[in-house]
Amino acid sequence: MPPYASTSRSKSTSSTPSFVCELLLRVSPAQEKALLARLEAARQLYNACLGEALKRVGLVQQSKLWQKAWKAGDKELRRALIREACLKYGFTDAALQHYAVKIRRSCWIGDHLDVHVAQKLGTRAFRAAQRVLFGQARKVRFKGKNQMDTVEGKSNGAGIRWRNGRVVWRGLVLPAIIDPEEPVICHALSCRVKYVRLVRRKINGRNRFYAQLICEGTPYQKPENALGEGTVGIDAGPSIIARVNSKEARLDRFCEELAKKEAEIRRLQRRLDRSRRANNPENYNPDGTVRKGPKQWKKTNTYLKTEARLAELWRRLAAHRRSLIGRMVNETLRMGNVFKFEKLSYRALQRMFGKSVNTRAPGMFFRELTRKAESAGGKVLEFPTRLKVKGTETCVGLSSYCVCGEHKKKSLSERWHICSCGVKCQRDLYSAYLACFVEQVGQNDFELDAGTAARQWPGAEPLLQAASGRIPNPRMSGSSGQPRKGTEGVAAEERTAKAEARDAVAPSHGGSESPGEVAVVPLRTPGL
Incomplete structure (x- = not known):
């Protein structure tokens, strides 16, 4: 059995309650360039781990242990057989973390990512593939270019760290924008930080970077949002x-x-x-549908x-x-x-x-x-x-x-x-x-x-x-309880019909449709 194949799940953080505090970071153009390069390295490492995880999932599903497990009637026996199959073919969290660290050391990715971030990416790939293994998802999604938006560490002691109002990560020091008069932020900063997650969001075409501090304890409770007393019954529909x-x-x-x-x-x-x-x-295809098979799209x-x-x-x-x-x-x-x-x-x-x-x-x-x-x-x-x-x-x-x-x-x-x-x-x-x-x-x-x-x-x-009577335009008829169509619904239908009529291009008068032949009316998109 390889040294990384352990049946016990390692706890990178304690099991105490946690909450998240998000802070906007002040990032210079040079720092943004470095962060984007690290996100690209994280994307490629994640995809590599995900591909390896899927290979191991296939081996597990083809094994006799897996087939025997699903024929077993006892739940405990089934769990034991599944655990044995996963250990045999290296489909465990620790095994995927070991694989991620191995890939990191063997190429240029090690120049951008530390060990803790690589291990967390291996864990993410393992959990995604695990959902496929147990039928909770049909397939996994590989990250395309510029689609990796988050990286995180395993603790606040190494890798991505929170120090004195700044995020420190492999030479980068990213100060956070903190409002000292905001009680929610002050409460979070007074708690112990378990680990830090970096998040990239695209706002108005520009990259904005945030630090999510996973803090120990319970979040701040605003006095105006305190719990009331008594029982509340709720009934909800789609709207x-x-x-x-x-x-x-x-x-x-x-x-x-x-x-x-x-x-x-x-x-x-x-x-x-x-x-x-x-x-x-x-x-x-000639009928306007998308052709099957691999394709290259020009944008x-x-x-x-x-x-x-x-x-x-x-x-x-x-x-x-x-x-x-x-x-x-x-x-x-x-x-x-x-x-x-x-x-x-x-x-x-x-x-x-x-x-x-x-x-x-x-x-x-x-x-x-x-x-x-x-x-x-x-x-x-x-x-x-x-x-x-x-x-x-x-x-x-x-x-x-x-x-x-x-x-x-x-x-x-x-x-x-x-x-x-x-x-x-x-x-x-x-x-x-x-x-x-x-x-x-x-x-x-x-x-x-x-x-x-x-x-x-x-x-x-x-x-x-x-x-x-607090919902506007209630649709209720007298005694039957059936909804009635109000004037607003009629007007909406009329507007829709008029819009569809405008979208249709009238056929030319010089057309020569024979009697009984259906005229093909092309549709156009309204001018923008």
């Missing part, structure tokens, strides 16, 4: 979120203030497509500028979205300290509501809420979409159950809960209200305390009714 506690009910759109840039994005994408087709006709300077402009637009939208999601998470934290919501499949939401999910990112909201709530000492309860009613054997979904005991499945278009008992409420708010009364009775068992929900309904109904 709307409802939050209810004993004193307040809120119905909001995700990222409502997000700038609408879809039209500009589409224009830039069409411009890029026209440029690709004009400069690479050999890469397309003009104008194409590269347009591509950078589109990337900057996406970056701004992502930053604005992250800010709006963070603000909404802080609002939710102030409402209580116990948060209950359904466990949703965000991949299914992407398939059904791809455009809305891409714009508003509901999954990011729940990830941030879970992280911040648990870090601050709160509790998060995530329950399945169907659960038992307390005292019965009935399994229901929150949106189909009424406090009177009746349950009726609703279609997706019915946005209001209207029951014959007289209960009438917006569907998302009603589900969020019922979520407050979901209790965990076992490790994976949950039930709805319908009796308590029915008793407290008279006091909660005014709050929910007041919150129902």
Whole structure:
């Protein structure tokens, strides 16, 4: 057995809680050139480690130990066989780190990267290939030119180090821009730094370098964002979120203030497509589809500028979205300290509501809420979409159950809960209200305390009714609960039809189509 094949996982950092503090670095042109060269060296080393990791994954999957492991019924036996196969063919974290150090010493990469950075790159390659081995990913992504944006060390004692407000790395001294009056930064700098990560971001066509300090402890808690008291029920869809506690009910759109840039994005994408087709006709089939097989793409300077402009637009939208999601998470934290919501499949939401999910990112909201709530000492309860009613054997979904005991499945278009008992409420708010009364009775068992929900309904109904009208342009019909098409939707359809008509180029009057022959109308892109 080689000396690097160890079954125990080495701990480069302690298992204590950690948080990240990000600081902008002041970088001169000469230092930027050196950093870019080191990022390129890191890219090539990472790709080499990733290729080697994939070879070892193939050997593991072809081995008899691997085949025997997946036929084994006992989980412990399967784990032991998989571990033995990985050790036999050198597919371990330590083995890939050893390979990365070997590559570093054998070529020019050693002039730019230290041992700790090389080992961390080996670890990154191992984790990427490990996801393929266990079916969590279909393939790995090799880094193309100018695509490696982060490098990090293993500790603050060697390699990339934080010293007195500066990042020190192999002769480079990069001072950080620090606001001494910012309590978040001051708290982070008072904690022990475990290791440092360098990040390159492209902003307005220029490189900006940041230092991410992985600090020991818990992050600073702003007084205005402290946890509240009580239970908060949450129900979220692709674009709307409802939050209810004993004193307040809120119905909001995700990222409502997000700038609408879809039209500009589409224009830039069409411009890029026209440029690709004009400069690479050999890469397309006669019907306009992309030819299969290896291809070389020619990119003009104008194409590269347009591509950078589109990337900057996406970056701004992502930053604005992250800010709006963070603000909404802080609002939710102030409402209580116990948060209950359904466990949703965000991949299914992407398939059904791809455009809305891409714009508003509901999954990011729940990830941030879970992280911040648990870090601050709160509790998060995530329950399945169907659960038992307390005292019965009935399994229901929150949106189909009424406090009177009746349950009726609703279609997706019915946005209001209207029951014959007289209960009438917006569907998302009603589900969020019922979520407050979901209790965990076992490790994976949950039930709805319908009796308590029915008793407290008279006091909660005014709050929910007041919150129902806060979403602009509510689409609700009288008694059926079916959405109606408002004037805004009609106007949007008319505008779309007019735009499509403008995009179509009328055929020439001198054409000689025979009766029954379909005229082929070419399409053009509107002038930019």
